[in-house]
Amino acid sequence: MxxxxxxxxxxxxxxxxxxxxxxxxxxxxxxxxxxxxxxxxxxxxxxxxxxxxxxxxxxxxxxxxxxxxxxxxxxxxxxxxxxxxxxxxxxxxxxxxxxxxxxxxxxxxxxxxxxxxxxxxxxxxGVDLFHHGSSVAGMYKPVVEKINNQYKHVTFTSWKANIRGVDLNNQFPAHWEIEQKRKPLLPSFRDFPGYYPLSExxxxxxxxxxxxxxxxxxxxxxxxxxxxxxxxxxxxxxxxxxxxxxxxxxxxxxxxxxxxxxxxxxxxxxxxxxxxxxxxxxxxxxxxxxxxxxxxxxxxxxxxxxxxxxx
Ligand SMILES: [Zn+2]
The missing domain is CATH 3.40.630.10 (Zn peptidases)
Structure with missing residues (x-):
């Protein structure tokens, strides 16, 4: 077959x-x-x-x-x-x-x-935040709401990061410092590589x-x-x-x-x-x-x- x-x-x-x-x-x-x-x-x-x-x-x-x-x-x-x-x-x-x-x-x-x-x-x-909003963000509720306010987002449908705004696919030790320099310097709904590799x-x-x-x-x-x-x-x-x-x-x-x-x-x-x-x-x-x-x-x-x- x-x-x-x-x-x-x-x-x-x-x-x-x-x-x-x-x-x-x-x-x-x-x-x-x-x-x-x-x-x-x-x-x-x-x-x-x-x-x-x-x-x-x-x-x-x-x-x-x-x-x-x-x-x-x-x-x-x-x-x-x-x-x-x-x-x-x-x-x-x-x-x-x-x-x-x-x-x-x-x-x-x-x-x-x-x-x-x-x-x-x-x-x-991140997936739960996408579906249910900040009510499921626990202690990170202020963090995710602040980020959304900054970007004037009403929902979390653009969210890629984890619950404290770190992009998990930008976290690995393969020229991480290049991404650090050119990506957001603070937690964001996407692309922030964290303050150091594998921090999450x-x-x-x-x-x-x-x-x-x-x-x-x-x-x-x-x-x-x-x-x-x-x-x-x-x-x-x-x-x-x-x-x-x-x-x-x-x-x-x-x-x-x-x-x-x-x-x-x-x-x-x-x-x-x-x-x-x-x-x-x-x-x-x-x-x-x-x-x-x-x-x-x-x-x-x-x-x-x-x-x-x-x-
Ligand atoms: Zn992806």
Whole structure:
């Protein structure tokens, strides 16, 4: 069975998960519990807690030596990446349970060759702020309201940062000082890199998880643009280009080697490990991407995710 057939066959399973447009950290937790109940071979770990004390979860599936990692919702208003990733995870788990083909490999064979790690929501406080406003910001309520007043924002739909205004994807030790000089100097709804690298518990949790596992391939999901960034300062392995071209072939997403940007998770990962790391920008439009585009995006994201396990 080819991958497209696999996706058609599984459609009915996906509908059992109650997706909703207000997909917050609580929805995510319920979703994880539901997935684990359905597929008991999923292992659920807590890799850290957010500033407001919300657990940051990691799911892992597989017993192999090839280590693949996916993450989503580094940025608050890109929260749609969380249910997108969990749908892909469910596709993988369903294929394992039924032992059907993913591309040309049987899913149980992938299970024995690969270990998949997924952190579906890196920034739970930011996502909750996006959906529910400053009433859920706890001790950071004055901070987020002050920032919004400064920028004359009425809602939190432009918010990308964590709950105290640090951009978690601008926090990593890969020429962080370049970003510090040219980005906001104070907490903001986006782009403020913090007062020093890895100052935030959420970015630290991702750093520590990565150091602990040294994944062979990582995919960080953001929105939007339908592009995949795959390089950093020419330090990426030569394999990255082949892999990203394969992702392009199955998804239509355009590969981009580098842009003038530093201190991102992908940047640091490539610089530190000299291994494959990709920033996948899902969908096209203005953030937050409308929920109505979910099914369309999900097809491309699933193709990329499944492929990342097989290559
Ligand atoms: Zn982003």
């Amino acid at each position: 080819v991958q497209n057939d696999l996706m058609e066959k599984e459609t009915h399973i996906m509908s059992e998960i109650r997706f909703q447009s207000k997909y917050d950290s609580n929805s995510c937790m319920n979703h994880l519990v539901e997935l684990q109940r359905k597929y008991p071979f999923i292992k659920l770990n807590v890799i850290g807690t957010s500033l407001l004390g919300t657990p940051i979860y990691e799911l892992s599936v597989g017993e192999g030596v090839k280590k693949i990692h996916w993450n989503g919702s580094f940025h608050a208003n890109e929260w749609i990446t969380t249910p997108l990733l969990l749908k892909s995870l469910e596709r993988f788990c369903h294929a394992i349970a039924e032992d059907i083909l993913i591309d040309e490999d049987y899913a149980q064979s992938i299970y024995h060759q690969t270990k998949l790690s997924v952190v579906p929501m890196v920034n739970p406080d 518990p959420e970015s630290r949790a991702m750093y520590q998880l990565s150091i602990q596992h040294s994944f062979d391939r990582v995919l960080a999901f953001h929105s939007q643009g339908e592009v995949i960034y795959y390089g950093y300062n020419q330090a990426e392995p030569s394999r990255s280009k082949e892999v990203v071209e394969d992702f392009q072939r199955i998804s239509g997403y355009l590969p981009i080697r580098t842009i003038d940007s530093h201190a991102g998770y992908k940047d640091w990962y490539i610089q530190h490990f000299k291994k494959e790391a990709y920033t996948v920008e899902v969908g096209k439009g203005i953030n937050p991407l409308p929920w109505s585009t979910f099914n369309y995006q999900e097809k491309q994201v699933s193709r990329i995710c499944m492929r990342s396990l097989c290559l």
